[in-house]
Amino acid sequence: MIHVQYGVLKELHVRDKFGVRAMIANVTIRENGQEPVDDAALILARRSFGVGRSHLILRQNMHAVLDTQELLQMAFDAVQRLFGSVDKDNLHKMADLLLDYTDELVMHPPEDQMKLWKQQQKLIEQSQALITVNDEVILDAR
Incomplete structure (x- = not known):
């Protein structure tokens, strides 16, 4: 059995990618009898008919x-897991999504830095120096 523990989730703004939500988080993956793996992961999620499906892609992968065939295989695996079947349109959209967020995943900070950043953001919002509505900055008086 595989056990996945998530850290602080960072929601990504996905452009109308067929009902998929994307997040980045630091994760710890534990498999039976193996050493735990700590890494950042791109978490893709889909909700259909009341059942949630998700797919993780670790930063180390x-x-x-960089290789077109491997990129298409990663996209194929994600689409297969999220949708149950693969069509050409969804495959290309998923490959685009993976390319769009590669840099953000690679540059994702460790968990302790994310917690510190979240605390700082909360303090800024409480002081009302920064006002956001729907993740859009309305006022930045910092």
Whole structure:
């Protein structure tokens, strides 16, 4: 059995990618009898008919985007997991999504830095020096 523990989720703004939500988080993955793996992951999620589906891509595997065949295989696996079947349109959209967020995943800070950043953001929002509505900055008086 595989157990995945998530850290602080960072929601990504996905452009109308067929009902998929994307997040980045630091994760710890534990498999039976193996050493835990700590890494950042791109978390893709889909909700249909009341059942949630998700797919993780670890930062250590993102080097595959440099090779077209490996990128298409990563996209194929994600689409297969999220939708149950693969069509050409969804495959290309998923490959685009992976390319769009590769840099953000690779540059994602460790968990302790994310917690510190979240605390700082909360303090700024409480002081009302920064006002956001729907993740859009309305007023920045910092």
